[in-house]
Amino acid sequence: MTTPLLTRTPRLDGDDPQAKRLEIYDHFIATFDRYESLFDTLATADAYYRKPIALRHPLIFYFGHTATFFVNKLVLAGLLEQRIEPRFESMFAVGVDEMGWDDLDESNYDWPSVQAVRDYRNRVRHVVGGLIERLPLTLPIGWDSPWWPILMGIEHERIHLETSSVLIRQQRLDLVRTDPAWAPCRETGEPPPNQLLPVPAGTVQLGQDQASDPWYGWDNEYGTHEAEVPAFAVARMLVSNREFLAFVEAGGYEDDGWWTAEGLAWRQFSLARYPSFWVPEPAGWRLRLMLEEVAMPWNWPVEVNYHEARAFCQWQSARTGAAVRLPTEDEWYRLYDAAGVAEVPTEGPGPANRHLDHWASSCPVDRFRHGDFCDVVGNLWQWTETPIYPFAGFRVHPLYDDFTTPTFDGRHNLFKGGSWVSCGNESLRSARYAFRRHFFQHAGFRYVVGEAPGLPPASHYESDRQLSEYAEFHYGAEYFGVPNFPKAVADLALRCVGDRALGRALDLGCAAGRSSFELARRCPDVIGIDFSARFVGLGVQMAGEGVLRYTLVEEGELVSWREVRLQDLGLEGVRERVAFVQGDACNLKPQFVGFDLILAANLIDRLYSPALFLGSVHERLNPGGLLVLASPYTWLTEHTPREEWLGGFKRDGENVTTLDGLKAVLGSHFRLIEGPVEIPFVIRETRRKFQHSLSEVTVWERR
């Protein structure tokens, strides 16, 4: 290509702020320029307004969008007091999700002219450039630095440099023109046969550290993840067009058996019969590049989505008898480490087809060697089996809280290694990008043969409001200085147990399960039971994975993102001692007997018949065993019919409190040995609204 080497994403440390300021300025200008040069490949104004694919905005949006993004984040960060062009900044703010259908009515948009957007970009360029010249700079630059949103804007534009190049590749050929600044590779031929090579077992460590990693990163790249990766075999090269042709010619697109249900749904919707950028001609297959069509370069890597890659693997497995599949993210890192790949060099083109160092296209699959392998990085992104998930310690950046979080849904798979146009942060080892599995980017795959991978890590953020509130109530922050309630009640119960035997405990109405874990500090066998299977699910997840993630309402529809871990509560060691099951306190199954302790916290005023539970609970306790009750006695007919209340009414003219009722129903089998005492609890509803209650605790010893 005829352009100079594109600036690398800058290190954010150093001891010369003025030099860093200039480096960032150059980086900003280079990125802004290079992005605009991409749009020079559009042959006509029509190319800006005719949508390349139905589900995304036309290119004019993306032309304006990266400039608007700067403005929005700088306003949000308080670095810019006035918007530059409010109408544009509303219009260019939000892209279209790959599966969204909401905002596609183009009649909502009255797109401005290309020149108007170009002028707008110049104004933004001036404002951001001026800011970079003047803003006080202290090194290193961290998450909280005012420079972070500037770097965010630059890296954001580099992402769109790549995704817009895909859209241009999807634009009609007569609407684009070749450009020496965006020249493709001309090396083609037949690939050598692919082969599986061994990668020995090893440990991989993922996750940037805000303190020690001196580059810009997106939220999902921070935190920690360490994994032992068993030995596996991996294809030496990316799957080439030639290698993939066998699958196409074998009728792979017609045989439903190779496809997942989701993949099949996509294939039937899209009517795909071969890879998206392949062009069938009477004279044979051709390939659509970004700006031209060429005779099929058979030794270039094939571009497919996850579904096509996976179908190929299934077909390959059946053909070879080996368990061929896509790698996990961990396996890709093991390959990276084993192959001895390095980051993109700061000087001169690197030894990989990435960062626009060589061409504006793929190149042969054996062009760049990394150890025993080819294209461990670069050429194309490589699909993995792993849906994106948050590392331990994940938190969102306050200036861009929905960069990753909406993709923690098990439906966005990671791809790794970067393509020929992946620049800046995208080209770092730590880069983690994920797309819907049916989506096209400059992406292909390499396959592995190895042990079946475990279940993908949980990525789900619980957003059911009630479950989230209880996850926070049980495992989250303390508010108004009120100590964690499920722990306080369990601690009181354990204190009352004292020197008694404690072989088996029941936490009835366990909700999110915190008390169960707390009881397990002393009790080897704790069962948590809740009427709500949804609550039981929280406990099961916590016991199984040691982590819960959820969103909390801040204000209106705005949420924050939380992660809580048993480990941080000193409870990691008791996970095996706790089991959670669904059950009805008023109709418990017969096997739940022989307990030394039964805790029922904030339960009795939610039962349809508390007397039914309390009248027979002694049968489930060993002699001398303890029943611990805690309740705010909030009787409501929606939970408990009036005639089933234990107290809170007049009978024969006199007040009957719930404590009176408890004494009456428990008196014949129990002795009250502690309480009543009140333990406070707080349930957070929004950032500024809480339920603050007092639970009356009584401890009863079975006679």
Next chain:
Amino acid sequence: MTTPLLTRTPRLDGDDPQAKRLEIYDHFIATFDRYESLFDTLATADAYYRKPIALRHPLIFYFGHTATFFVNKLVLAGLLEQRIEPRFESMFAVGVDEMGWDDLDESNYDWPSVQAVRDYRNRVRHVVGGLIERLPLTLPIGWDSPWWPILMGIEHERIHLETSSVLIRQQRLDLVRTDPAWAPCRETGEPPPNQLLPVPAGTVQLGQDQASDPWYGWDNEYGTHEAEVPAFAVARMLVSNREFLAFVEAGGYEDDGWWTAEGLAWRQFSLARYPSFWVPEPAGWRLRLMLEEVAMPWNWPVEVNYHEARAFCQWQSARTGAAVRLPTEDEWYRLYDAAGVAEVPTEGPGPANRHLDHWASSCPVDRFRHGDFCDVVGNLWQWTETPIYPFAGFRVHPLYDDFTTPTFDGRHNLFKGGSWVSCGNESLRSARYAFRRHFFQHAGFRYVVGEAPGLPPASHYESDRQLSEYAEFHYGAEYFGVPNFPKAVADLALRCVGDRALGRALDLGCAAGRSSFELARRCPDVIGIDFSARFVGLGVQMAGEGVLRYTLVEEGELVSWREVRLQDLGLEGVRERVAFVQGDACNLKPQFVGFDLILAANLIDRLYSPALFLGSVHERLNPGGLLVLASPYTWLTEHTPREEWLGGFKRDGENVTTLDGLKAVLGSHFRLIEGPVEIPFVIRETRRKFQHSLSEVTVWERR
């Protein structure tokens, strides 16, 4: 009569506990005996089971009830561990309200035999007697003493001594028998003409003091009330049967014009055409006494309910041209003081027909003179115009929280002075008993001519849950150490006002009005506006009367009773400066302009269009005036359509907080001069459940 003088209600102070113990023992036995002797007048067992009037239980209930009352209160007080006869104690617990229709299905009751109840009474007598012999006694005996429920039981039985005597008087004549222990007066004749005598103006002081008044009293008798009573004229004697006959013969029961709507409804329902105890015979009127019928004693006082008494006064007014009416409670006390009446003497029969000192019936209206008047006390209760209301400082006794409170409804009028059978506490100057206006007791009336009395004091206890919670929120206790919120916000507003002029202030969304009063400490003209007329009603009452009364939910259906006063908050002096009106913040009337301060606390997230309010609020402020906003930003579509929220959502991909929204809508007319700061508030829902929120406060100065 042939019985010894009935024991007086004992003083509860002194320095000889053993003597006091014996006095109380004698008092208990005398009361228990005298009550049983009343039932000896029933001629047959049938008399116990045949209901004298449809709306009350048969006499067997009342025979058991006074014993059960002892047991219930002693159990409640923790002085009795075991019930004596649970089945009886359920059956004999609750009487029938004079207007209740709920519990009248006698098939619910399987009344026991008279002998069984007699045996039960003996067991109770033994238990209570034993308790009196053994219970440690410290003098003086106060509300919190374990002796209080014992005295309560005795005084309760004395009330039923009177009310049961009325029921026996209403029983069929063939079911009762005369008894020398219950002999009536035999003195009859013609009364002298009644006449009006002057009572000079004066101050009356009502209300027992728990610290200094050494007698048992019921809850409503405590507290303080002082009133200036203008001069008035009052009938020298109670209205006699003779005097009332003129009204009957004049067709007073047929002329609807003399009756109130409520009185007319009663008269039409009851078909009354003459006083209830009058018996028309061919030979002339006769009178039903408790145990016999006699020729009409024309010079005895007529027995009527309030409606009949009031109709007589209306008729009398029309006839004489004077404004004849019933006295108020205050006027009765003025009469009492002016006449120089004393309490019932401890030794020998007193100079009044009360306390069973003379007969078991009325006597001539001129038989007992008190100063210039007759029967200021005794003979019959005297109806007043005053519905019972709580004195300042009223609180319920925890062992009998529904003795009075259900009658604070404006429908129960006080009567004063006691009848021939009013004993114990009933005979004290401080006694305050009230009945539904249509009810019959041994009650008549005397009339007055004087200035029209003012409105009766408010007696209503707000029990609407939301209003009560806000009354407590604004004027009641502090919870979790969180300072009163409406005061805290007003204080902050006044601090920001500083040295600015403050001629007129608006408290928008004033709810129960506390902030309005707080602002009035500095501002001479405060208007409180709320969308809810119900809330405005609380403010109006507080401004008008300086007091609010309400019930608070404790647990389930159980409530406690609260009273709050401006005086106790140091706000009595600013009542005149505050006005409350109903209004809509989004559509305020044009006259609400020219303010120096507008406070909108916890308002904006409850408006249907906050922007409508905020967009024009500057027009209502003087230049330099302040707008103080406080809100937890709890946006809910039930109050504010989603498209009207000021913040709490993403717009163009970025978080928009409510503060962002406020800055946008207010920016052109205001300068933010203080905040955001958070002020906490707590709203009590039950004894153990609270809303605990944070309100973000911002102060804006009009440019």
